[in-house]
Amino acid sequence: MEAVAAAAFNVSDPARVVATGGTENALRLLPHLLEISAAVVAGPTYSSHSDAWHRAGAKITVTPDAELAEHADKGVAMTVVNPNNPDGRVFDREQLLSLHDSLHAHGGVLIVDEAFGELDPQHSVADLAGTERAPSMVILRSFGKFYGLAGVRLGFVIASAAIAARLRHLLGDWPVSVDALCAGLAAYADHAWAEKTRQRLGRAARRLDKLLLASGMTIAGGTSLYRLARAADARARFTQLMSHGILARPFDHDSTLLRFGLPLAANDWRRLADALKVQP
Amino acid sequence: MEAVAAAAFNVSDPARVVATGGTENALRLLPHLLEISAAVVAGPTYSSHSDAWHRAGAKITVTPDAELAEHADKGVAMTVVNPNNPDGRVFDREQLLSLHDSLHAHGGVLIVDEAFGELDPQHSVADLAGTERAPSMVILRSFGKFYGLAGVRLGFVIASAAIAARLRHLLGDWPVSVDALCAGLAAYADHAWAEKTRQRLGRAARRLDKLLLASGMTIAGGTSLYRLARAADARARFTQLMSHGILARPFDHDSTLLRFGLPLAANDWRRLADALKVQP
Numbered sequence: 001m002e003a004v005a006a007a008a009f010n011v012s013d014p015a016r017v018v019a020t021g022g023t024e025n026a027l028r029l030l031p032h033l034l035e036i037s038a039a040v041v042a043g044p045t046y047s048s049h050s051d052a053w054h055r056a057g058a059k060i061t062v063t064p065d066a067e068l069a070e071h072a073d074k075g076v077a078m079t080v081v082n083p084n085n086p087d088g089r090v091f092d093r094e095q096l097l098s099l100h101d102s103l104h105a106h107g108g109v110l111i112v113d114e115a116f117g118e119l120d121p122q123h124s125v126a127d128l129a130g131t132e133r134a135p136s137m138v139i140l141r142s143f144g145k146f147y148g149l150a151g152v153r154l155g156f157v158i159a160s161a162a163i164a165a166r167l168r169h170l171l172g173d174w175p176v177s178v179d180a181l182c183a184g185l186a187a188y189a190d191h192a193w194a195e196k197t198r199q200r201l202g203r204a205a206r207r208l209d210k211l212l213l214a215s216g217m218t219i220a221g222g223t224s225l226y227r228l229a230r231a232a233d234a235r236a237r238f239t240q241l242m243s244h245g246i247l248a249r250p251f252d253h254d255s256t257l258l259r260f261g262l263p264l265a266a267n268d269w270r271r272l273a274d275a276l277k278v279q280p
Numbered sequence: 281m282e283a284v285a286a287a288a289f290n291v292s293d294p295a296r297v298v299a300t301g302g303t304e305n306a307l308r309l310l311p312h313l314l315e316i317s318a319a320v321v322a323g324p325t326y327s328s329h330s331d332a333w334h335r336a337g338a339k340i341t342v343t344p345d346a347e348l349a350e351h352a353d354k355g356v357a358m359t360v361v362n363p364n365n366p367d368g369r370v371f372d373r374e375q376l377l378s379l380h381d382s383l384h385a386h387g388g389v390l391i392v393d394e395a396f397g398e399l400d401p402q403h404s405v406a407d408l409a410g411t412e413r414a415p416s417m418v419i420l421r422s423f424g425k426f427y428g429l430a431g432v433r434l435g436f437v438i439a440s441a442a443i444a445a446r447l448r449h450l451l452g453d454w455p456v457s458v459d460a461l462c463a464g465l466a467a468y469a470d471h472a473w474a475e476k477t478r479q480r481l482g483r484a485a486r487r488l489d490k491l492l493l494a495s496g497m498t499i500a501g502g503t504s505l506y507r508l509a510r511a512a513d514a515r516a517r518f519t520q521l522m523s524h525g526i527l528a529r530p531f532d533h534d535s536t537l538l539r540f541g542l543p544l545a546a547n548d549w550r551r552l553a554d555a556l557k558v559q560p
Contacts, residue, residue, distance in 0.1 A: 021301040021433065024452040032312050032450075048452060055449045151458030153301070169335045170312075172304040172328060178431030179459050 001176075001184045005156055008188040009117075009126040009141060016130045016158050018167045019176050019184070023115055023142040023155035024048055026167075030138070030157075031056030033166055034109055036077040042068055044253045045081045049113070053077070065089065072099050075107035082123065083116050086228045086251065086259045087221035096125050097134065104136040111138045116223045118146035118194060119201065130160035138163065143180070145225060146197070147187045154180040201225060204262045207269075212260065215276035220257060227260050234258045237276075244275035281456075281464045285436055288468040289397075289406040289421060296410045296438050298447045299456050299464070303395055303422040303435035304328055306447075310418070310437075311336030313446055314389055316357040322348055324533045325361045329393070333357070345369065352379050355387035362403065363396050366508045366531065366539045367501035376405050377414060384416040391418045396503045398426035398474060399481065410440035418443065423460070425505060426477070427467045434460040481505060484542045487549075492540065495556035500537060507540050514538045517556075524555035 039053035144150030249259035319333035424430030529539035
């Protein structure tokens with residue numbers, strides 16, 4: 001399966017691709033694997049990254065994107081989620097390589113969490129991670145998001161052959177379930193489905209934007225799997241949606257934001273439009 | 281699911297029971313969790329135990345059962361597989377508690393791998409592990425052996441509330457798959473099936489012993505899921521069985537031993553009898 005996944009990730013050597021029981025499982029092991037005592041996370045983002053380093057006893061700094069470069073001349077483990085969750089911010093490959101090169105020169109490591117990397121493959125740096133061009137770059141990939149099967153627990157670490165080998169020993173034999181193997185083998189081999197799904201998700205994301213705009217919110221970002229919308233009364237809208245049985249995601253760091261997943265069936269679109277008091 | 285499993289393991293507080301993606305996954309993390317630099321394993325046994333400590337940089341000693349007590353007055357992590365694989369040797373609860381008490385007094389930990397613990401529940405010390413009676417005892421339980429579903433990747437660590445909490449953080453959210461949750465919930469709640477299966481396995485193990493004895497081998501040990509048999513010509517028998525499409529398990533440390541799993545269907549029993557040149 002690692003070979004099939006490597007081809008989907010555009011990675012030339014499957015020895016650099018390690019299957020794990022989900023990205024969450026993998027990222028919790030990175031502090032023990034990399035043995036670096038200070039970590040920087042570009043944030044706000046998925047909170048497990050900073051929690052993992054904190055729990056492992058590392059000094060942890062969460063910093064805005066604009067200040068990342070200031071931390072790249074140290075021997076730290078720097079984590080960038082790309083595209084980011086929830087705002088969808090994307091760094092291009094040149095920016096990521098520049099961060100990597102500076103970190104690498106100072107004994108640091110750049111971790112790029114590409115949990116949503118399937119949505120926009122041209123920004124992925126998976127092909128370079130762990131090669132001579134980017135030896136201190138580590139990529140996380142997630143099966144559950146794009147392929148819609150979070151419950152099978154499948155994710156990947158892409159890294160240098162040396163880091164990959166140490167991770168395999170830390171995971172032990174049989175790191176993923178038979179169901180995860182079967183699902184991964186089928187899904188990663190089906191490049192046509194992936195391309196069709198990218199287009200379908202793009203259309204659905206544009207449709208969701210129209211609905212959110214019509215309800216009086218502005219679009220603050222997102223990917224084509226989720227949209228981040230802003231309104232001064234976002235907390236009241238959250239409660240209103242809940243009363244219709246619809247869960248949007250509020251954020252502690254900004255009370256004007258709500259993250260929306262894509263509705264699937266025609267009836268789901270109607271329910272959301274109804275809850276937002278918009279004509280569908 | 282941890283509550284249902286705790287009841288099946290006779291553990292009073294589910295906070296001491298941590299679900300993992302298999303015992304193998306869990307035991308590889310123990311060196312990082314316990315932070316002990318020297319380990320002793322009662323062996324020969326399942327080789328991942330010593331490998332895990334070795335890979336984590338610990339000093340590792342594999343020692344016969346008879347010499348275990350000599351190592352219990354040190355601050356080491358001692359692993360005992362009980363019942364043992366492949367010979368089925370069983371330590372009773374008093375022996376395990378005595379080892380624990382000595383280790384605990386010296387800052388050490390006793391790890392009891394009860395991968396086959398369902399077969400003989402009266403020898404389990406899961407009820408005591410991590411309680412005031414045995415604070416430095418850690419138990420490993422495996423779902424895949426007794427319940428026959430190794431591919432779902434499900435295992436448990438039973439330990440003090442403090443060690444359990446640290447393990448939960450190291451595993452992160454969603455440590456096991458939805459399939460593992462469903463299988464575990466159903467299986468551990470069905471105590472009647474477990475009792476019936478113990479009796480069925482016991483009958484099959486006795487039947488397998490008769491077949492192996494009739495073929496000229498002696499019984500060197502085992503549990504009711506596998507039997508360990510001895511013959512001077514065990515390697516030739518291994519090759520003979522292979523030519524019939526039957527895989528027995530040879531061992532590097534003793535060329536006269538073969539481990540046999542239980543045949544299931546009537547036709548499997550006939551095939552084994554035929555390969556062993558015995559009347560079924």
